[in-house]
Amino acid sequence: MVQATALVRNENGIGAALGILKQQFGERFHTGASIREQHAHTTTWIANQPPDGVVFAQSTQEVAEVVKICAAHRVPIIPFGTGTSLEGHVNAPAGGISIDVSQMNKVLEVNAGDLDCRVQPGVTRMALNTHLRDQGLFFPIDPGADASIGGMAATRASGTNAVRYGTMKDNVLSLEVVMANGEIIRTASRARKSSAGYDLTRLMVGSEGTLGIITEVTLRLQGIPEAISAASCSFPSVGAACETVMAVIQYGLPVARIELLDALVVKAVNSYSKLSLPETPLLLLEFHGSDAGVAEQAETFGALASEFGGTGYAATTSVEERTKLWQARHDAYWAMLALRPGSKAVATDVCVPISKLAEAVVASNEKAAELNLIAPVVGHAGDGNFHASLLIDMEDAAEVARAEEFVSWLNDRAIALGGTCTGEHGIGQGKRPYLIKELGGAVEVMSAIKRALDPDDIMNPGKILP
Numbered sequence: 001m002v003q004a005t006a007l008v009r010n011e012n013g014i015g016a017a018l019g020i021l022k023q024q025f026g027e028r029f030h031t032g033a034s035i036r037e038q039h040a041h042t043t044t045w046i047a048n049q050p051p052d053g054v055v056f057a058q059s060t061q062e063v064a065e066v067v068k069i070c071a072a073h074r075v076p077i078i079p080f081g082t083g084t085s086l087e088g089h090v091n092a093p094a095g096g097i098s099i100d101v102s103q104m105n106k107v108l109e110v111n112a113g114d115l116d117c118r119v120q121p122g123v124t125r126m127a128l129n130t131h132l133r134d135q136g137l138f139f140p141i142d143p144g145a146d147a148s149i150g151g152m153a154a155t156r157a158s159g160t161n162a163v164r165y166g167t168m169k170d171n172v173l174s175l176e177v178v179m180a181n182g183e184i185i186r187t188a189s190r191a192r193k194s195s196a197g198y199d200l201t202r203l204m205v206g207s208e209g210t211l212g213i214i215t216e217v218t219l220r221l222q223g224i225p226e227a228i229s230a231a232s233c234s235f236p237s238v239g240a241a242c243e244t245v246m247a248v249i250q251y252g253l254p255v256a257r258i259e260l261l262d263a264l265v266v267k268a269v270n271s272y273s274k275l276s277l278p279e280t281p282l283l284l285l286e287f288h289g290s291d292a293g294v295a296e297q298a299e300t301f302g303a304l305a306s307e308f309g310g311t312g313y314a315a316t317t318s319v320e321e322r323t324k325l326w327q328a329r330h331d332a333y334w335a336m337l338a339l340r341p342g343s344k345a346v347a348t349d350v351c352v353p354i355s356k357l358a359e360a361v362v363a364s365n366e367k368a369a370e371l372n373l374i375a376p377v378v379g380h381a382g383d384g385n386f387h388a389s390l391l392i393d394m395e396d397a398a399e400v401a402r403a404e405e406f407v408s409w410l411n412d413r414a415i416a417l418g419g420t421c422t423g424e425h426g427i428g429q430g431k432r433p434y435l436i437k438e439l440g441g442a443v444e445v446m447s448a449i450k451r452a453l454d455p456d457d458i459m460n461p462g463k464i465l466p
Contacts, residue, residue, distance in 0.1 A: 005429060006049070007094035007462050013073035014052050014095055020069050021055060021097065028056040039080050039098040041091045045346045045394065045403075046429055051078055051092040056100045060176060060184060060215040066099055067213065068182035074456050079209040081121060081148030085155055086347055087428030089208055093462035099213060101150055107131045108216070115221045116173060116190055121150020121214050137221045140165035143424065144330050150214045156206030158424035160329070163249075163382025164256040164288065165222065167424070169205045176216035177204055180454040190218055203449070208426055209460035211453050225288035228256075229298050230322040231315035232285070233305045234278040238262055238365065238377075241281045242358030244308045245381040249354050253300055255382060257286040262365065264339065264376035265332055272335030273328035278312055283381065284329055286322070287315075329378075336376050336389050343374075343391040348407050348430075350414035351385040351423025360417055364388050367409055371402045385423030412437065427464045436466060 021029050030036070036050035057063045070077050076096025083090055092098065105122035112135050119128060126146045129138050141152060143159035151157075153175065158167040165171065174188040187200035204211060235241040241260055248255060261269070261282045270277055283305070287297040298315040305313055316322060328335075337345050352360045361377055368375035368388070379386030388410060390403045411421040411434040421427075421434035436443045447465050450457075 005093055005462055009095045010074050013075045017070055017073045017075040017097060018053050021053060021066065024065070024069075025055055025062075028058075030054045030056075036098075039078075039083070039090060039100065041083075041085075041088050043084060044086050044088065044430065045344065045392070045400075046088040046091065049091040049093050051076075051098040052095045054080075054098045054100055056103050058103050060178065063099055063101070063213055063215050064178045064182045064184055066097065067178050067180065070097055070458055071181055071456065074458060076458050076461050077213070078460050079150070079154065079213045081151030081154075082124065082146065084145040084147045085151065085428065086425045087422070087430035089155065089426060089428040089460070089463060091429060091462070093429070096458070101213075101215070102148070104215065110135060110137070111190070112137060114190065115223070116218060117221055118216060118218045119149050120216060121148060121153075123149050125149065125152065132221065133224070136224050138224050139171070139219055140222050141168055141171055144333075149217050149219070153205050153214055153217050154207065154209050155426040156424070158380065158383075158385065160257045160259060160326075160380060162380055162385075163258055164254060169202055171220045172201060172205050172217060173220055174218040175201055175204050175214055177212035177214055179212045180456070180459050184215070185212075206426070208428060208463050210450060210463055210465070211459060213459075225294075227289060227291045227294040227317060228322065229287045229294045229315050229317045230285065230325050231287070231298055231301065231313065232277065232325065233283050233301075233310045233313040235281045235283070235305075235311075236309045238281045238361050239358045240308045240310075241283050242361060242381065244283065244305050244310060245357065246354050247304050247308070248301065249382065251300070251304060253297060253304070254287075254289070255285055255297070255301070256288040257284070258380075258382040259284040259329055260361070260377070260379040260381040260386065261329070261332070262361070262377040264374070265336060265378050268335035268339050268376065269328045269332055272338055273324070273331055275324075275328055283310075284325060286326070332378055333389065336391065339376070340374055340391040342393070344394045345389050345391055346403065346407075347387050347389045347425075348410060349385060349387045349423050349425045350410055350419060350421060351383065352414050352417045352419030354384045356417040356419065357381060357384050357386070360414060360419070361386055363413060364410060367406060371406055373399075373402055373406055375406065380423070383423070384419065408433075429463060432464065432466060435464065
């Protein structure tokens with residue numbers, strides 16, 4: 001288990017806040033060990049650092065009241081949605097109070113004519129799309145996990161559809177946020193563009209709870225496409241697959257998704273999802289548009305892929321076949337675990353310019369082999385983002401050390417290629433050492449903003465900034 005940084009605890013303040021919150025929230029305030037551990041990190045190798053108490057808030061006003069109590073006693077506050085983040089975002093390194101917003105799960109307003117909606121932060125992406133389906137609309141950001149919308153905004157989530165529809169920063173129009181002093185602000189209107197002052201919406205999107213707590217999100221929506229086609233194509237090497245991706249982007253083909261699976265991942269999903277794909281590097285794609293447009297896109301991709309040795313290309317508009325293919329992709333995490341039963345899967349992500357993707361993925365495979373590690377790669381190849389999932393025996397200290405060496409090397413390599421240490425996981429605790437390497441003096445500007453908005457450092461302390 002990788003140790004997380006510990007911060008100094010404010011024992012007196014925490015004790016005082018616990019007493020007040022217990023009296024005020026009754027059965028919706030919990031201090032039991034198991035529920036506190038559930039609200040710290042469990043999805044990575046960073047050590048679990050539980051809060052001292054958990055409040056299940058049901059309204060913006062309740063969130064603001066908790067923040068005011070904690071601010072008065074200088075007690076840390078850690079927002080919690082579904083807990084699916086991967087870099088220690090929900091840990092409590094100085095103790096404090098976790099504010100669970102899962103009960104704030106209402107779709108407050110849908111404006112079909114304007115293609116937008118307003119939701120509470122605890123609404124999950126799957127619940128939102130179920131709600132929208134009857135109106136012919138959908139929310140396109142799909143990070144894989146059924147994450148909460150508030151958490152997706154806080155971590156600037158991305159996922160399989162980003163190549164066409166962008167990331168959370170492109171799809172959030174406005175936020176309601178509770179600031180560190182308990183004040184409630186709205187960052188923007190529903191207008192599609194604005195020149196009114198600083199862009200506070202994008203400041204808060206990706207701030208990981210360190211500047212405020214998101215209590216409402218206004219989202220941009222899309223119409224459900226007339227036609228959708230899914231496709232798969234095998235390649236002789238990872239390099240050939242990545243070169244195809246670069247050609248697709250340069251050609252301007254409007255793919256909705258284009259995912260890379262290396263040979264190890266294909267082997268895993270074949271076994272787990274009962275598929276029979278060739279066990280070589282694979283691209284999974286999806287095309288959105290009219291019937292004629294989708295057919296043309298699929299044909300054009302087939303022609304491009306053949307130039308790089310693509311084989312076994314097949315496209316389908318069958319809902320059943322599309323669902324089976326993409327469910328296999330989303331189940332890749334569980335499938336990869338079966339490659340080494342009893343291991344822990346530790347996923348790390350980086351993002352590089354498209355022209356550097358082949359170089360980065362090939363180097364990742366070679367480095368893993370050099371360190372005698374199993375590190376299958378999946379990637380949102382259309383935007384240069386990929387994940388190496390290390391399958392580790394956590395009882396083997398030498399292997400854990402090699403895994404840490406690999407993660408450090410991969411982050412440094414991505415930065416050296418003009419990329420970033422994280423395309424979508426966020427910084428949290430796990431990526432903090434690489435942020436200053438990537439952005440240099442810009443980190444001090446971030447620190448200045450943090451000091452101005454949260455002078456007592458109570459909003460999710462120990463995350464992002466050194």
